[in-house]
Amino acid sequence: MSTSINGMKRTDYCGDLRKTDVGREVVVNGWCDRVRDNGGVLFLLVRDRAGVVQCTFDKSVNAELFQVAFGVRTEFVIAVRGKLVARDDAAVNTKMPTGEVEIMAEELRILSKAETTPFEISDEKEVGDQIRLKYRYLDLRRPSMQRNLMLRHRVTQIARNYFDEKGFLEIETPMLTKSTPEGARDYLVPSRVHAGKFYALPQSPQQYKQLLMLSGIDRYLQITRCFRDEDLRADRQPEFTQIDLEMSFVEQDDVIAVNEGFLQRVFKEALGVDIALPLPRMPYEEAMNRYGSDKPDVRFGFEICDVSDIAQKCSFKVFHDTVENGGTVRLINVDGYADQFPRKEIDKLAEFVKTYRAKGLAWMKLASDGSMTSSFAKFLTEEEIEAIKTRANAKAGDLLFVVADADRDTALISLGALRCELAKRLGLLRKDDYKLLWVTEFPQFEYSEEEDRLVAKHHPFTAPMEEDLELLDTNPRAVRAKAYDIILNGCELGGGSIRIHDAALQTRMFRALGFTEEKAQEQFGHLIAAFSYGAPPHGGLAYGLDRLCMLLAGHDSIRDVIAFPKVQNASDLMMSCPDVVEQKQLDELSIAIVHTEDEV
């Protein structure tokens, strides 16, 4: 029997067939999704990327054909030719898009047989990540995974079309590039021709895209892979895709405007969701103070409020001393949910905030029956308690969580994490509620404990805000940058900045970052030189395409929108990589493997 497709090429995708196609002779190609054998009549459900359609085989009509169909098993690859007919009203399956029709089979060809798959190809069954990723090619047969890949395709197409309309040129930049010490760990590629030297895979095309601006490209776009050798998370993979763009002769508002247009179109064309413009903007400082995060989830309340002044005056040592010593006392009001948190749950939440380095979690529960219990109220006067309740706008049924800490950010971040955790536990996070906002005015620098110096929070080419320029040499930690992140539901979708285009300012910046003249020349000499030949004001932004698709698809991990992702230890379970290589390859690269003792 022939297993070629000759004469049995598809006329339609299975999932596309509708009542309007009734009467046509059709051929479908696909995988057997399910066999329903009723004795004298047998149904094969055929699945392709568009969906599933039912093919019907009647023993009394064609016994020979029926016998072939009888031998078909799940996941066999088949071609079916037959007449598309309408189903009787009683036989309509309202759960299937193709449920009003079926193919009365006249010919069936088995193109490929299949072993029983290690798991069922179905969205109904939960399967563990380990097994899914080992057999990713089977996992991707599932309709939900196919939908995700199609959505991702849609989003990249929208990006290309939109930015093309806006005059952006798509330009490829190298994958083999130079290691830069700032930022994440690099993936290194050894050079054969230059023994002992290494390329680095790009963490982002940052320098190249800026150089393209100096070249007069004016508007650049690239949808490109980036690499960072850091530990994985649900929203972090070692290789990920950016929608990367850069514009010349612009200020922050110009970059934001063009990107708001893009976001509006993505939501409209990919999801049918209308996004109102302009998007809200929030300075970094405000985001931290209200939400304890530089990527606030504003789908729900529980905002942080400052009670340091009240705490300072009270006699409760923990509160009082913390503030006296320059610390802070903040709280959130989980308004209306007090009764849902028994003492045991509260203790668990205290453990939760400790993972964010908070030393403890004080609480005050105002049950809806009017009773009040608290871990700290006994140390406070009536007036002090009232002052806190007033500040927190607390009433019966509310629950206050308080964190006191010497470090302002520790208090804010732990409460910020807590409010998100509470919202999650309370089921307040609706995935189809899309709250976008810009976070702006980021600090230019942050302190690195590891290196005991200031490092660039964004990157060393980010322009400082003009009004803070004078602080660059006197009080650098107060300098704000022309940097902006686009946030969706507590997730950083992308970020960018206006860049420094003035050579003298760039030199000042390197100095503030603790670079010596020689070190700056050694690492960024090519950029410094380039900027000396005429640089336009420019700025840009890069989106995490994986995260964008993840949120649009309503998933919790970017693995679900990446065809072949890596697991937590950065290996590929399907390909079994990374892997050892032959000695000959190592020799050519002048690489010797040194095994440590505990590896024996």
Add this chain to the structure above:
RNA sequence: GGCCCGGUAGCUCAGUCGGUUAGAGCGCUAGCCUGUCACGCUAGAGGUCGUGGGUUCGAGCCCCAUCCGGGUCGCCA
């Protein structure tokens, strides 16, 4: 590097206080069934309980080590 959760049939899981022959659903195989659609009915096959060591008369269960997967803190300009 730290912390938390998990690993039992092909898949998803249950497994009581450490005690007889380790179970269920789905899937799979065979048979029956002419309109099913999560088809149904009958029968059957299928297990190094992640791995190694230890405690015990006896370990899926307790202890130690280790591997694998997930989440997370650090890290991620």
